[in-house]
Amino acid sequence: xxxxxxxxALFGEDxxxxxGSGTALIVTTPKPEKPLxxxxxxxxxxxxxxxxxILERLIYTRVEIIIDPLLPQEQAGFRLGRSTADQxxxxx
Numbered sequence: 001x002x003x004x005x006x007x008x009a010l011f012g013e014d015x016x017x018x019x020g021s022g023t024a025l026i027v028t029t030p031k032p033e034k035p036l037x038x039x040x041x042x043x044x045x046x047x048x049x050x051x052x053x054i055l056e057r058l059i060y061t062r063v064e065i066i067i068d069p070l071l072p073q074e075q076a077g078f079r080l081g082r083s084t085a086d087q088x089x090x091x092x
Contacts, residue, residue: 024048 024046034041048056068079074090076082 027045027047028042029045030036031041031043064080071079074087076084076086
């Protein structure tokens with residue numbers, strides 16, 4: 001398990017609570033057609049505790065409304081309704 005203190009520090013909690021909210025289970029999946037002997041040939045995936053995922057989504061929906069209008073038109077990555085095709089269209 002990997003410990004991180006992002007939200008705990010934000011809310012003034014400096015000790016782990018033991019409920020799994022500050023931990024993520026890191027699982028690796030092999031990259032296709034790569035030798036399994038090299039650790040660089042794996043994709044890491046972090047599996048979060050379900051209530052923590054819900055909290056993350058609540059925070060994201062509130063922050064996204066404020067941040068989205070401030071981002072430049074050219075920023076398309078990880079934005080609702082935007083894609084790489086939008087970037088190509090802007091280049092033409």
